[in-house]
Amino acid sequence: MTAPEGKVRPRGPCRPGCLLPTLRRPAACGFASEQYSVWVSAGGMPNPPRPDAATRRSPIVRWIANHKIWSAAIVVALLIVIAAAGGGNTEQPPLSAATEPTTASPATAVPPTVSQPPKTPKVIVPDVVGLDSQSAAKRLRRLGLTLGPVSKQYSHQKPGTVIHLSIHVGGKVEEGTTVSAVVAKPFPTVPNVVGLSAPQAASKLKAAGYSVRITKQSSSQATGTVIGVSPRSGTELLPGKTITLTVAKKIPQQTQPAPACTPGYSPCLPIGPSDYDCAGGSGDGPAYTAPGVTYRVTGYDPYGLDADNDGYGCE
Numbered sequence: 001m002t003a004p005e006g007k008v009r010p011r012g013p014c015r016p017g018c019l020l021p022t023l024r025r026p027a028a029c030g031f032a033s034e035q036y037s038v039w040v041s042a043g044g045m046p047n048p049p050r051p052d053a054a055t056r057r058s059p060i061v062r063w064i065a066n067h068k069i070w071s072a073a074i075v076v077a078l079l080i081v082i083a084a085a086g087g088g089n090t091e092q093p094p095l096s097a098a099t100e101p102t103t104a105s106p107a108t109a110v111p112p113t114v115s116q117p118p119k120t121p122k123v124i125v126p127d128v129v130g131l132d133s134q135s136a137a138k139r140l141r142r143l144g145l146t147l148g149p150v151s152k153q154y155s156h157q158k159p160g161t162v163i164h165l166s167i168h169v170g171g172k173v174e175e176g177t178t179v180s181a182v183v184a185k186p187f188p189t190v191p192n193v194v195g196l197s198a199p200q201a202a203s204k205l206k207a208a209g210y211s212v213r214i215t216k217q218s219s220s221q222a223t224g225t226v227i228g229v230s231p232r233s234g235t236e237l238l239p240g241k242t243i244t245l246t247v248a249k250k251i252p253q254q255t256q257p258a259p260a261c262t263p264g265y266s267p268c269l270p271i272g273p274s275d276y277d278c279a280g281g282s283g284d285g286p287a288y289t290a291p292g293v294t295y296r297v298t299g300y301d302p303y304g305l306d307a308d309n310d311g312y313g314c315e
Contacts, residue, residue, distance in 0.1 A: 120174040127169045129162050133183050136162045144175035154238070155184035190243060192233035194226050198247045201226045209239025219248035264299040265313075276303040278314035289314050 064071045123143045128136035137147040148166070155163055166180035167173060191208060193201035202212045221227050228246030231237055261268035262276075269276055269289065277283025279291040289295060289305070294315045297306040305313025 120176065122172045123175050125165065125167050125169055125171050125173060125179065128181075129165065129169065131162055132160050133162060133181065136181060140179060145173070146176070146178045148178035148180040150181050150183055152185040153182050154187050156187070157184035159184055159186050187236040188239060190229060190231050190233050190235045190237050192229075193245070194229060194233065196226050198224050198226060198245060201229075201245055205243050205245075210237070211240070211242040213242055213244045214247055215244060216247050216249040218251045220251065221248040223248055223250050262302065264297060264301065265303075265305075266296045266298075267293065269295070269303070276305065278305060281314075 123145065125145070126139055126143060128139050131139070133147070133150055140147050153163065155161075157163055161184045162181050163184050164182040167177070173179075188208060190210075191204055193204055196204070198214055202214070205212050217227065219225075219227050225248045226245050227248045230244040230246075237243070259268065259270040262271050267290075273285075273287030275283075275285065276287045276289055277285055279288045279293075295305055295313045297311055297313045301313065303313075307313075
């Protein structure tokens with residue numbers, strides 16, 4: 001539409017009555033007051049400024065502009081809700097291509113996955129105490145166990161009988177476990193060495209693990225022969241103990257004491273008989289001198305052997 005002479009119609013969505021210069025209300029054509037003043041001062045250019053963008057904002061934007069306090073409260077509430085919703089997630093988001101470092105990081109070795117071996121089944125250790133070692137080994141083998149080293153211990157149980165296990169009876173162990181055992185062995189006894197020579201007896205006892213002590217005793221047995229043992233032969237005695245041997249020695253010769261002689265006669269005429277007569281003479285004793293022996297008579301002659309008093313009798 002062409003404006004009347006002397007009047008210029010501005011471009012834009014002008015409402016009726018916005019013809020210039022008779023226009024008195026700039027907002028009637030959608031102009032802000034300051035825009036209209038600039039346009040008028042420019043001489044009423046054919047192309048007036050476009051209406052203020054504020055007049056073309058959406059209702060929501062205009063509500064926010066008119067209610068700034070409420071808008072700020074709503075924004076704060078939304079931020080709190082978003083922060084609460086994302087607070088549990090502590091994982092860092094992956095870096096974008098734009099934020100990745102320019103230098104390549106060294107490759108990290110990934111450890112190989114090791115598969116866990118299957119668990120070995122467990123079995124209960126059977127009661128094999130009182131069995132011989134062979135029977136105990138068979139019973140353990142039936143359960144998947146192995147009889148390990150077998151040691152011996154002095155005991156009054158039957159020799160070779162199991163008296164102790166390295167794992168208590170009734171305990172649970174893995175199949176294939178080795179179980180050690182202790183079997184009985186008899187207590188040693190003192191060997192019989194009576195009748196042996198002292199060196200032979202001592203060697204035999206020392207070989208059995210005993211210490212030896214020797215004493216001597218007069219005996220009719222051969223000198224140096226063992227005639228006694230303490231503790232006696234056959235007694236239970238642990239090695240390391242001492243055994244005493246009694247060894248025979250020669251009986252000393254007993255000398256007869258010199259008889260008491262009758263004083264005044266030589267050789268001796270033992271005191272005792274009531275009278276001596278010369279052997280082969282006519283006297284009737286009761287005792288007689290030694291045949292063919294002349295006696296020297298000195299001093300008193302109680303037996304009357306020196307009949308001629310020459311100092312000799314029975315000549």
